[in-house]
Amino acid sequence: MRKIYPSDISRDQFAKIEGLLLSARKKTKPRKVDLYDVFCAILYVLKSGCQWDMIPSDFPPKSTVYTYFKQWKEKPSESELSLLEQTLKKNQVGAARIKHGRNEHSSFLIVDAQSVRNTDTAKYKGYDAGKKVSGIKRHIAVDTQGLPHALAVTTADVTDRKGALEAFVRHKKFLGKVVNVLADGGYTGRPFAEGVNEILGASVQIAKRNELHTFAVVPQRWVVERSFAWIEKCHRLWKNCERGLNTSLQFVNLAFLALLLRRD
Known part of the structure; x- marks a missing residue:
């Protein structure tokens, strides 16, 4: 034993x-x-x-x-989900929402991205000039409870807008009830709003930070920051040391899956 x-x-x-x-x-x-x-x-x-x-x-x-x-x-094809993704989306996220008296599928999502530095073993990287990070970028869309409904991992040079749309495309069949998407100023622009409307049939709301550059909690935006904090309790996710982007993505899925299983 x-x-x-x-x-x-x-x-x-x-x-x-x-x-x-x-x-x-x-x-x-x-x-x-x-x-x-x-x-x-x-x-x-x-x-x-x-x-x-x-x-x-x-x-x-x-x-x-x-x-x-x-x-x-492993994903059977680029458009299909891995078993870890299926287990998270089909088995745990919907069940957690139902347990808290909510519908299985959310109508409201909050999106954000996180740039992560690479180690020397990582194969793919890009440079995020805004955050001065050379590595990858995690794109996430969560509900008001912080539960993940769409995830994608790209190189850090991919814009937040493009990465979010990629996540929506990958998980489109689970997002049929989405009506509104909340994002920060990095997602401003007609192309992103039109892309979200085309993929999900949803509208985009931009929550801008305090123009005086003083600390202020942006309503509902803190939820997605908390979701990133949850997965950062896993040391494997502090930096990116994976050779493939899909492996990086699956470790994020696994982190959320373990979190939800322990909560149940």
């Missing part, structure tokens, strides 16, 4: 997503490892920020853990 780590979820929590994760398996050969331990090993990497080779020895072998992670993170 292995040691219990702070990054673990319970077996009851894992049971809620086990069915979807099992669908990735194509072989009929009996499984020799406990899938729960495999998932907890991936959560250990996410939470601690360690390298795959540094996974504790009481977990399944590193090669086995990474093989399962690779299956769960």
Whole structure:
């Protein structure tokens, strides 16, 4: 029996997503490892920020853990979602909203972007001149509870507007009820508003910061900042050390998935 780590979820929590994760398996050969331990090993990497080779020895072998992670993170095609994304969107976000007495699909979204510095192992990078960051950019759209409804990861040179539209396109089938999108001044402009209307049939509202450049909490904008703070509790996400943009995206999905499972 292995040691219990702070990054673990319970077996009851894992049971809620086990069915979807099992669908990735194509072989009929009996499984020799406990899938729960495999998932907890991936959560250990996410939470601690360690390298795959540094996974504790009481977990399944590193090669086995990474093989399962690779299956769960891969997208069948550019327009389809990975199993981790499906598990988050289909299984957890809607269930969390229903639990709090809300409709499964949100009608109001708040968008924002976060530029993250690369390490020397990262393959893709761009330069965000505004924030002076060389690396990648995470684009996120959340509801008023801070739950993610659309995610995308691009190089840092991609504009906030373009990245948000990419996220909306990827998750369009889950955003059919969206009526309004709230954004900050970085999303100002007719092309973005027209793009949101074309993709979602929704309108855009811009919340501008205090013109006097003094600190002021912008109503509802703090919600998306809190969502970024939630995932930054995972050391793997402090910087980007992934070779592929999709791997960076899937670790963000995994961070939100673990958060929602622990809350339930």
